[in-house]
Amino acid sequence: MPDGGRQRGEWGGRARSTIKHILLIAAGFAMVYPLLWMVASSFKPDALIFREPGLIPSQPTAENYGRGWTALLNPFSHYLMNSFILVAGSVIGNLVSTSLAAYAFARLNFRLRGLWFGIMLMSIMLPIHVIIVPQYVLFSEIGWINTFWPLIVPKLLATDAFFVFLMVQFFRGIPKELDEAARIDGAGHIRIFFQIMLPLSLPALATTAIFTFIWTWNDFFGQLIFLTDPAMYTVPIALRTFLDSTGESSWGPMFAMSVISLLPLFLVFLFGQRYLVKGIATTGIK
Amino acid sequence: MSALSELSTLRKQKGGRSLSPGEKNDGKYALFFLGPWFVGLVLIVAGPLMASLYLSFTDYDLLSDPSFIGLENYQRMAEDPRLLASLKVTFTYVFVSVPLQLAAALGLALLLDRGLRGLAIYRSVFYLPSLLGSSVAVAILWRQIFGSNGLINQVLALVGVEGRSWISNPDTALGTLIILNVWTFGSPMIIFLAGLRQIPEMYYEAASIDGASKVRQFISITIPMLTPIIFFNLVLQVIGAFQSFTQSYIVSNGTGGPVDSTLFYTLYLYQRGFAALDMGYASAMAWLLLVIIAGLTAINFYASKFWVFYND
Numbered sequence: 001m002p003d004g005g006r007q008r009g010e011w012g013g014r015a016r017s018t019i020k021h022i023l024l025i026a027a028g029f030a031m032v033y034p035l036l037w038m039v040a041s042s043f044k045p046d047a048l049i050f051r052e053p054g055l056i057p058s059q060p061t062a063e064n065y066g067r068g069w070t071a072l073l074n075p076f077s078h079y080l081m082n083s084f085i086l087v088a089g090s091v092i093g094n095l096v097s098t099s100l101a102a103y104a105f106a107r108l109n110f111r112l113r114g115l116w117f118g119i120m121l122m123s124i125m126l127p128i129h130v131i132i133v134p135q136y137v138l139f140s141e142i143g144w145i146n147t148f149w150p151l152i153v154p155k156l157l158a159t160d161a162f163f164v165f166l167m168v169q170f171f172r173g174i175p176k177e178l179d180e181a182a183r184i185d186g187a188g189h190i191r192i193f194f195q196i197m198l199p200l201s202l203p204a205l206a207t208t209a210i211f212t213f214i215w216t217w218n219d220f221f222g223q224l225i226f227l228t229d230p231a232m233y234t235v236p237i238a239l240r241t242f243l244d245s246t247g248e249s250s251w252g253p254m255f256a257m258s259v260i261s262l263l264p265l266f267l268v269f270l271f272g273q274r275y276l277v278k279g280i281a282t283t284g285i286k
Numbered sequence: 287m288s289a290l291s292e293l294s295t296l297r298k299q300k301g302g303r304s305l306s307p308g309e310k311n312d313g314k315y316a317l318f319f320l321g322p323w324f325v326g327l328v329l330i331v332a333g334p335l336m337a338s339l340y341l342s343f344t345d346y347d348l349l350s351d352p353s354f355i356g357l358e359n360y361q362r363m364a365e366d367p368r369l370l371a372s373l374k375v376t377f378t379y380v381f382v383s384v385p386l387q388l389a390a391a392l393g394l395a396l397l398l399d400r401g402l403r404g405l406a407i408y409r410s411v412f413y414l415p416s417l418l419g420s421s422v423a424v425a426i427l428w429r430q431i432f433g434s435n436g437l438i439n440q441v442l443a444l445v446g447v448e449g450r451s452w453i454s455n456p457d458t459a460l461g462t463l464i465i466l467n468v469w470t471f472g473s474p475m476i477i478f479l480a481g482l483r484q485i486p487e488m489y490y491e492a493a494s495i496d497g498a499s500k501v502r503q504f505i506s507i508t509i510p511m512l513t514p515i516i517f518f519n520l521v522l523q524v525i526g527a528f529q530s531f532t533q534s535y536i537v538s539n540g541t542g543g544p545v546d547s548t549l550f551y552t553l554y555l556y557q558r559g560f561a562a563l564d565m566g567y568a569s570a571m572a573w574l575l576l577v578i579i580a581g582l583t584a585i586n587f588y589a590s591k592f593w594v595f596y597n598d
Contacts, residue, residue, distance in 0.1 A: 021404070024397060028411040031469070035418065037437055038427045049430075053440040097322040104319035108312040116320070123331050127529050127579060129555055130572040133565050134337035135330065137348065157326025164323065189315040218421045220532040221552070225560055236422040240536065243426055251430055258423035269417050273410060276417075280473055281480035 035262075042255040049251045065260075068253030071246070072238060073230045076257055079238035083217060084264075086148050086234055090216040091209050093155030094163055098208060099201070101158045102167030103193050107179065117168075124161045128221065136225060146229040151222055155212070163208045169282065170204035171197060207279035210272040217265055235261045342570035347563045359570035369571070371546040372554040375460060379550065380527045383467040388519055391471040395478035396508070409476065416472025424466075425536035429453060432462040453537055456547040463533050463548060474519040481515035482508070513594040521586050528579055531556065551575060 041049045042064050044057040052058060069076045104110075105117050139150040158164055174197065182192050198205070220236045227237060239261060242254055269276065342359055346352035363369050398408055418424050431437045432452040439449030452458045485508065493503045534542065534550040542549025542557070555575070559568025 020397060020402075024408055027394070028408060031415055032411055034427060034431055034437070035414065035424075038423075050435040051440070053437055053444065097326070100319045101323035104316050104323075108316050108319065110312050110316040113316075119327070120323070123327070125525060125579065125583065126331065126335070127525075127572070127575055129529065129552055130338055130576045131331060131334035133341060133559055133569050133572065134334035136560075137337070137565070138329075138334065140348070154326060154330045156322065157330055158323035159326040159330045189312070190318070193319070214417065218532075220422055220535070221556070224535075225556075236532075239422045239426060243429075243536065244539070254426060255430075258426055261423045262418055262421065265418055265421070266414075269410075269414070277409070277413075277476055280476045 038255050039259050042252065042259045044252060046250060046252045049255070064252035064256040067250075068242075068257040068260075071250070071253055071257075072233075072241060074233075076238065076260065078231075079233050079235050080260070082148075082232060083234040083236075086151055086223075087213050087216045089148060089152035090155045091212045093152055094158075094160055094208055094212045095205055097156055097158035098160065098163040098167050099198065099205065100193075101164045102171055103189075103197060105164070105168045106171035107176075107192075107197075108189065120161050120164055123159070124165065132222075132225065139226065145226060146232050148232075150226040151216075151219075160212070163212070166208060166279065166282075167201070167204055170201055174200055203275060203278070206272065207275040210268055210275050211279060213268055214265060338569045338572055341566050342573050344566040346565040346569075348565055349563075352566065355566070359567050362567060363570055363574065368546060368549065368554060372542070372549045372551045375542075375547065375549050376528060376551040379460060379464060379467070379530070380524055383464040384520070384523045384527050386464070386468045387471045387523060388474055388516065390468055391474035391519070392478050392512075392516075394471070395475050395482055396504075398475075398479060399482045409479070412475055413472035416470045416475075419466065419470035420532060422532060422536055425533050428462060428466050428533070429537045454544055456545040459538070459544060459547045463530075463537060466533055467527065467530070474523060477519055478512065478515060481512050485511045510595050514596055517586070517590050517594045521583060524582055524586065525579055528575070528582075 036055055037053070040055045040057055041052075043060045043062065044052060045059055045061055045063075048057070048059060072079075101120075105113065105120070135150065136145075139145055144150050154160075178196055178200075179192050182196055187195070218236070220240070223234050223237055224240070227233060230241075233241065239254075239257060242250075242257060246254060341352060343354060343356060344352035345355045345358070394412055398405055398412075402408070415424075433439075434449070434451035434454065436452075438452065442449045450458070452462050489507050489511075490503055493507060498506070529552055530550055531552040534548045534553045535556070538544075538548045538553075540553070540557075542553050551571075552575075555568055555571045558564045558571060
């Protein structure tokens, strides 16, 4: 009886595990099917996109990529370059300013530190919409509309408080004994920051860089408002313009350019997955 | 900068309190380390916040100077049928899609938990929509998928069901956006996975010895231990969902249609402020959004006293 019971349990366990894997594979396939179908459709002639729900194009063509590339005022490479410039400025700005601010909150003693930290935390929950109108007025008056400055300068000033919070949590996890040992050797805060804290914080810096990339690449609202000149369009605005100008008639090139726009995100995901997962788990970042 | 200088001065004036040698000059260092953040706070956040409040009491079209009109913008809001429509749409979206999204996230996290082989691949697959889902490209894809000749109707046709244009029908258009938000459950799922990993295995072992079923273990151990994580995800997702913009803008082509059935609050705010240049009204709308989000967050925090348990 015990042997029979154990064998039945083992068989049941294996069967349950197999069923679980089948369910997970099916659910996972359903999850990514729309994305796979978009990639497949980018290689189908327009007319077939509305007749083929499957993933294998019956008449594959790369024509959509050529047509999409040149469909707008500028070649699509122009918009990709704009997005990469914006992303580079945002990543650098965020890394520099949020690490500086986080060091202050985590390691310096100064008057009203708790108050300033509380204000920083509250700003995380502040919707962009409540400050976007005056920001637009301000940037308009100093001539920054249709430049990248309205989108990069706030990053240089650590207004992405999420990342300040992320870095604070990470700095607090570094043993204070390291600072104290350095201080005994005569090191000031600036040397401690650059020679001890930053090197030890590479994982947090990588996480900040990856999330800034993703959020900036995907941002639409801010770019829609501040970049109205076609020469300044980024990838999201270009795609929106593509959709406007072609309506329902050019899904092939539309999907082709959409696939190209998602490739950088996918590559960042592929190479930065460890930091993505850890970053989400520790701070709840989207 | 003057505020930080003042802080530095106050520190020096506090002669009675002794500081350790290493702490004496922190005020000066705070100036260096916090300077950029503080400038950003004043110029990019707090300054515009106050300016926005002022503008909400003005008539301002960006071309002429703002003129003070008291509470007129708020009165107009109370009588604006499109504003009411946008609130209805947004509250429906938030209160339907967030619970569904969190339920899907928790369900998948439970399936993926406990040393499952291939976990990393499954996690990546389920997270991918979350990564790409807020992009314009995916919003465009969604518009095609749920269009009259889209993928959904092609699949339905395979089983003999005649489809409709889901995005052109006022009864179903918002549903397509809700499905999109639920589809992006990957981030909260990863947070739940991290939370599940924190629950001590011995709790389940003790319960099994006592003969508790899997369902009972789920109700009595898993859920109570996860309440802080559920609360955390709930607050984040509600705040985020209330600020959704791209999906509505792209799927409806910036109109909020059909018949304002996808008119997210943020889309209507954008229309008033940046299409109609009704900046005063848009500022008043923005402050209402802030009050709503702050109110919902406060309600969440208050209610959490009755259902969130911390195992400290």
